[in-house]
Amino acid sequence: MDSRITVEVNGIKIDLPKGATLGDAIQASDAPYREGNSVGILKRSDIEQDENLIEYRIMTTAGEFMIELFTKDSPSRKRWTEKFEEYRNIPLRWSSRDAIAFGPFVSDMAQKRGAGIYREYQVLFAAAGGDSHNTHLIISKDKHSAEYGAPEEGAFGKIVSGKSVLDNLGKKDSIIGIQPVTSWKQTGEHVITTDRATILKDGEKVFTYLHVVMSPESPLGAEHFFALIRTGSFKVDMVSSSFISDHTLIGELPPYENYEPRSRGNVFLRTVGYGAGKAFISTDDRTASILHSVVGHVDLGMELVKMAEAGHKLLVNTTPPRIMLHGKSFQEAETELAMFGVKLNREGDTADEALIVSQEPDTTIEILREGTVRATGVDGSKILSIELYDDTAPITMDFFRHAIGLQFRPIGVLPLVMMYENTYIFKAEKPAEKYKEILPENTPKKKVIAGEIGVTNQAAKRMGMVGVKTKDDDLFGPTGEKFISTNIIGRILDMEKLQHFKEGDKIYVIERNREGTHGQ
Template sequence: MDDGITVEINGIKIRLPEKATLGDAIKASDAPYKKGTSVGILKKSDIEQEENVAEYRIITTSGEFMIELFENHSPSRKQWIEQFNEYKDIPLRWSSRDAVAFGPFVSDMIPERETGTYREYEVLFAAGGGDPHNTHMIITKDRHSAEYGAPQEGAFGRVVSGKSVLENLEKKDSIIEVKPVLSWKHTGEHLLTTDLETLLEEGEKVFTYLDVVMSPESPLGAEHFFALIRTGSFKVDMASSSFIADHMLLGELPAYENYESRSRGSVFLRTVGYGAGKAFISTEDRTASILHSVIGHVDQGMELVKMAEVGHRLLVHTTPPQIMLHGKSFLDAEEEMASFGVKLVREGDTTDEALIVAQEPDTTIEILKEGTVKATGVDSSKIVSIELYDDVAPITLDFFRHAIGLQFRPIGILPLIMMYENTYIFKAEKPAERYKEILPENTPQKKVVAGEIGVTNQAAKRMGMVGVKTKDDDLFGPTGEKFISTNIIGRILDIEKLQHFREGDKIYVIERNREGDS
């Protein structure tokens, strides 16, 4: 007698022994997971009446996507609910830039011989040549107008996840099966947890991550989002009935690039006004906004988004992944770019061991579009490694990372403006002190240790100056200010490199202790 259990993890069924834990399931399935991120578990429940099921998984030979029915009582919706079980082994009939069509099959629909206007990712029935015996299921990929022979009511649903599958369909593909998706939102039978010792039960569904497909219309917004999830996760700082939000980059002003309706699963940024810099994921449809730029869409893992609660972190993968060459050697960068089919052009110090400090284009989407990237290398002696004290100086480090570019890049830039005795003074190119507080924080008590990095706080006129000393000092801080005016934010790990720099030089700094960095 088989005493095991069957569960789903990220849509894939696996067999586990009785009393298997969440950790066992992740290990057995090799599912994406990162320590500290939350995992969603959807409990098994009785299947609702089919007329109340609004979501369906359409499984094809090239992957699966999910559709959601519109909340109406149209004949097309009724036909779908009554006949979805029959829509299997249906081939892909044609594919174009605007839509794909599966069929034909027989229906009793009443077609209209008029041009209809359709939005992206809508689902509708259409009778080829006006003949219901030649009915197709059409899924739009872009906004367009066409005469499909659709019924008067037009579309009856829309695609809510798996949109990338539609782009990869080929003539040989077909629908394998259609499955209703239990609406768990009303039952409340779900669990969001970080405890991998949680026991699993028969029929449960596990979700460990979400995949966000970045919009080609938002190259700068994509980089903002990449910086937000730099450590691999989206932190839920706010959760409402219609969205979740991560506030980590509050205060950074992203570019407005994409005016688009914020449909369920849309990822968007607040670009101006109160809350600028926040990132959101829609859990319900919302109209387009001149304040919010849509930068991507959740393609997998919406269940995890809907379960999200304040304080939890959700593991995020993106399509495509970010191209970030900063801090890498040319040898490693060339190997990485080859995997993307991108040509790397070397500039500056072009030796294999040189470390990259700049790339052009600067955004992932533009690099992939152009198929080439120019990278500037420098000798490793020009890059200084730093360790930052997040636990004792979080407010000042928020300023520091914004000012020198470490919020968005692994390597920051510190211009050296003054040298005297054993003191080096820097002034960041970005005047972040105009919108970031530098309150007294982690001020030294008895002495400053050689190599410690100090920032002048709001108690002194030269607020925002950055400094470091090569010798211990029991009178003044790294910027030459009194201790009460100095915030200690970290230390330089290889302070001996400073002797190679002169006033006017730009020093490249790389953070070595931050999670997700080298």
């Protein structure tokens, strides 16, 4: 009896003892994984699947991309499915603004004379000069017309992921491998789970994360997506036949930047109207929309996206990773930026230990494009550390983070507008109370503890005011309102710093916990 099994983890085969668990596979493969995120398991099927294969992963010396075959039968489609292994190790022959070509190789192709019209990212065979011994694999990069010597049927497939690799290919590059990808829809049975004790069986495929390549055309949209996945996860709030969506930042209005088809694997944002701020990942091809801006593309892990169910969280890695300097010391920032070859210019308090409170440019894509960033630092004594109670005041948390900027950055700004006796009153610069609800929640019962942060709710005229007291109070909340009009949202961890501030000062606050369970 065989005491070993073979499984795939994110496309890499590993050998494990029989009875091994999902956790064993993750550890043995050193796969990207984070506790609480869901992992997809594609079960082994005894049914022969080759005739149903429609996706192929093409590995090149410059990276990999994936093609999907058109469903319509054609001689080119048949030629690919029967002979794709023969196209390994063929070099890049030429590259232009419109297309690239790998070859040459010998085929039995009958070519059509005359120019053809080709759409972006289509894949086709072509016999240059009508010579079947001079056949090439052509990949269109943009919509154009050309006389390649293609067959009557034209293209037989399209690129569905890894499109950015096409721009990186050069004369010295070549195809080094082609691998068919079995769709979970063909194999049928799959499991998505957070249970690392799940027993694996021979032949199963495990997917632990998805990788998103951010679009250089969407610098602001990319920051919206980075903020959405700041804890590392895409939270699946809705699943439809053509997408999954995360509603974490609904109500935040990302700009419209990139008009592009919502192709399978594309990540896009709703920019206006009902549901603005939602993030989507396409599981099917859809046309471009004036309501949705494309910000990236899933390069790896679409299998996990297809398996996703509402309520699950999916681990996400991105290229490039986010460059967010807020809250870091200049010394830490310079170490991080050195990895990207980016120069840091210091402003404000320029000491190594000073903490950064702003950066210019403000987006990752622009920073990488310019190769330099200006950052402003302040002494740590001017930054308050706060702990927020997400579980007891979720509606007020949405208002508070939006109003002071914590939805998108680790550091927020709270102007100090009033001081009296043992009370400090703040008013956020962004008037979020005009369009965000502040319903009564987590209101004090007997007394308010010194250091607790309160927000005036909709039961009082001064809704949206933020306050804190330096002494316990059994009559009024941190903003001076009655208990019923006060929502307790967290606490300041270093109250002694408040004595250094005066009315009119901008106070920076840094959130020390993101998902803790606290409250009265």
